[in-house]
Amino acid sequence: MSFPWAKHYEPKHPLMQWVDSRLPLPRFVYNAVGAGYPVPRNLNYWWNFGVLAGVALVCQLITGIVLAMHFHSSAAGAFDSVNVGIMRDVNAGWFLRFAHANGASMFFVVIYIHMFRGLYYGSYKAPREMVWLLGVVIFLLLMATAFMGYVLPWGQMSFWGAQVITGFFSAIPVVGDWVRIWLLGGYAPDDAALNRFFSLHYLLPFVIAGAVILHIWALHIPGSSNPTGVEVKGEQDTVPFHPYYTAKDGLGVVVFLIAFSALIFFAPDLLGHPDNYIPANPLSTPAHIVPEWYFWPFYAILRAFTADFILPAKLWGVLAMFGSILLLFFLPWLDKSPVRSGSYRPMYRIAFWVLVADVLVLGYCGGSPAEPLYVIVSQIAAAYYFAHFLIVVPIISHLETPKPLPGSITEAVLAKTGA
Template sequence: MSFPWARHYEPKNPVMKWVDDRLPLPRFVYNAIGAGYPVPRNLNYFWNFGVLAGAALAIQIVTGIVLAMHFHSSAAEAFNSVNIGIMRDVNSGWLLRFAHANGASMFFIVVYLHIFRGLYYGSYKAPREMVWLLGVVIFLLMMATAFMGYVLPWGQMSFWGAQVITGFFSAIPVVGEWIRIWLLGGYAPDDAALNRFFSLHYLLPFVIAGVIVLHIWALHIPGSNNPTGVEVKGEQDTVPFHPYYTAKDGFGLAIFLFILAALVFFFPDALGHPDNYVAANPLSTPAHIVPEWYFWPFYAILRAFTSDFILPAKLWGVLAMFGSILLLFFLPWLDKSPVRSGNYRPMYRIAFWVLVVDVLVLGWCGGAEATPFYIVLSQISAAYYFAHFLIIVPIISRLERPLPLPGSITEAVLAGKGGTRVSETALSA
């Protein structure tokens, strides 16, 4: 989207002018995150999570690079290199490891909130489909990176998690067992698997960073969505990104870092599993094998299939687990409502909150033992999850009568219904 009222960068300093004429990086930064990038004036704190996700990725990359310098990717040495070498022998190694482990959890928390904000406010709708699609790609890359990273400490849960999760690929007809052996580099997790997972775990965050650049680029073309879902109609509907939203993002970042610090210093193992402090033993299977908490909803979907029907139950589970993520790619075309924001869609708003509860129930089931009660609850919740996207949302988008939309973002703000209220004095400053 072109913003004719946007301020244009004109460097005053001779050195900056010389740099900008030959490499317009200062102009690029100014237009991307400075006063040269106008954004809707009504964005609320739910729009902080994109910046927080970027900060979380930066923390993961920095801590991961240092940790990689001290990690030994072999089955004989991996566990000790993490729990003795890094934790005890490396200066501040314990801090780096706990910041990396809890930073991954915080990364997923802000990304999940970012996704559900997009679902509620219809940020996947035209003309922002590409922003959404790239976001789903980032989410898939995050999941792959996190799974491989969970294997590296080579504790009991790391080893058996790799054994179980890669074992599900063997359910794929004809090529399944070949894919599993190819992933592991053998018939069971060992040195080859550790080396492969370590290499990919180190590489993928940089791939994620590259896709994030495309994600932001795609966002800057149509501009940001907003709580009303109404497009910007003029200069009166926008404010410069800096200083209004840099200050707001800074406040959100301070809270994010405070929570991360509390986890690192006071509850470093609260989101982990105690079995991972026991060295991997291929001859001793843990009583209850679970992945990290951020995979629990998808693990519950995987375990929800217990009976063979045309295809083996194991294969159904694998297809459903991947399908639960892949169907997000089709959401922009499943929801045909012309109204974006859930604030003006009463039926969709109810379905959205039921989905939130459903995903939380799936997470609860995924972290619990596979007893009959949790299996049945997983089956019901998984059925609703797919019904929400494939049945409920398409039907609602056709039958629902949305509430009247405001004429503009400014009209909604002045009426107190548009999110953040920015004073007229501030706008004219």
Template sequence: MASGLHKSEVSNPVLRWIDARLPVVTMMQKEYGTFPTPRNFNYFWNFGALAMVNLLIMIVTGIFLSMHYTAHVHYAFDSVERIMRDVNYGWLLRYVHANGASMFFIVVYIHIWRGLYYGSYKAPRELLWMLGVVIFLLMMATAFMGYVLPWGQMSFWGATVITNLFSALPLIGQDIVVWLWGGFSVDNPTLNRFFSLHYLLPFVIFGVVFLHVAALHITGSNNPLGIDPKGPQDTLPFHPYYTAKDSVGLVAYFAFFAILVFFFPNMLGHPDNYIPANPLVTPAHIVPEWYFLPFYAILRAVPDKLGGVVLMFASIAILFVLPWLDTSPVRSMRFRPLARPFLFTWLVSFFVLLYCGGMPAEEPYVTISRVATAYYFLYFLVILPLLGRLERPLPLPESIARPVLRGGGPLPAGAVGKPMEKA
């Protein structure tokens, strides 16, 4: 072999020739073939792969939709209707893309919940978690701009309400609003820049996902027990074990996605968005898409506009410092019987906020939102730090292999590695 070439072990001669000069196949085999992963993953670990698949679906359908969409206030609504009626399978592209946003948030919310329950944000995975929060923020920005593009009533008024929030910032708030609008109201410049950014940001998300996966492969995956692998008996190669398991999850995901697209395509949207945008007619009840409702409820729970904006952004920013707020040395909630009910109560408060965010800003929803908002922050800022000092966790297993291979029972001395040899 010529000097400087990589020694490829690929059997196919064409792939071997390429791999010797650009070892992509070897890298993929190392990172997604022989990569050692904990042997006790459950189906919650499918959702990272599902999020990646969902992102690719959104990018591909978005590219094809952009070929037929016109980013102009006079033509945007009609161009969407043309996609639905005249473009071959345009209705399918549009429904997959619109419902794909909801599916993306469902998958990511479950992915975040798994991280909270199993302590995947703790050392040494702090940067991995923070990159995940960056992805979440970019998703929210992309989804908000995409919701404006159909230029229906809810698109226009949602953009007006949300962008106006920045006017609450002292000194620079109004300048930021004018910069976002590209003028003195939500109009054609706003639609143009939102379309440009909505097209660009998914590729930025893809770049951050690459960093997210790279950080994961440096620190290794967490697992349901929250303990580090002690040796080869605690791990399995990613392929074929977890590629097969992810495939099962992928089939279930596509089945649910197909039911949503073909039978309930407008269930998660708002009917007012099938009315062309009219700056002179305000909808009776302006609401964002369902995945923003918890944060919208937090915004409305505070009577002061600036306070509501600060608290809404703080509800996401607090996730960045979560690895340092949780002071417990134990990762998994399986071994934290005192902390577990508090976490489930936090989950209930999140769903309460989601429900109240979709209701009118009146009693009793405002008071309920305030109580749920108080607990949302109380859990992170007070309960978690105190529990880390006061709680006595259950004893942790000696290794991942013991509970996996013996149903939680003890193994005979020296027998931990033997079952793995058979596997």
């Protein structure tokens, strides 16, 4: 992104001049997150969650690296290495374990809010399609990393979660059984599966970090979106990222860390499942197998298909589960409205909040037993989820009459303050 009014890095100290002339890292940081990066002056606190996602990723990387030093990746030793070795024998091991486990939940909270903010304010629209597409890639990588990490403690829910989820791959015609055996390294979760999941769980966060760098790079080309959806018109529409938004993001980080700390110190098992404190037993199936809470909406979609129709119901469930995420890749071209922000789109705003409610209903059903009532509600909610993106949004983009847009970001800011 090139602004003619952006400040440029000019080192004053001879040492910094020498470093910058040979390795322009100070200049890069200055232009990426410093005063050399102008951003819209009207960003609200919903824009904090991108930075919070970065903080959550760093926490997961640091705690994960230390935990990996003490983890024993075998079916015989994984459970004890987590619940005895790390929790009791490693200095501050209990803190690292709870920080890592709850950090995953906090990461997903931040990512979900970040994604819904993008949906509401139209951050997926041109010229920011690549920013959105890379964000969806990060989300997919995050889900794969979280699933493999959930298997590692090797409790009852870890084992049976791996058994059930990988079992759905066997529904793929011709190659399904081969894919499942390839994933597990055998016919059931065991040492081979644990070693594979452990190695991939360790590797993928660094792949996510690389994707995040590309995500930020793609963002800096068109610049940040803003609540009005109006593009920057001139210098008066922007402020330097530092110190204005470093201070604002700093406040968000403090609030995030307070909530994170409260979860670690006062309710570390609030978001976990008690059955995962029982060692994995292939001969004892839990009464209700359920993944972590952040997978519940997709698990509900997976279970919503109960009848064979041309294809087996299990295959329909697998296709729908993956399709519900892959559908997000096409959103920039499904929504053809020239107006970005939902604040100026009355019909879209209603549809957005209906979608939020729908995803919450899917989440509740996904965490509930597979009883007829919850299955029926899941089917209705899953049908609306797909209808929202494939039918509702395209129709609204053609029929809706948006509210008048402000002439510039500055005009919107001054109107809001009454100036």
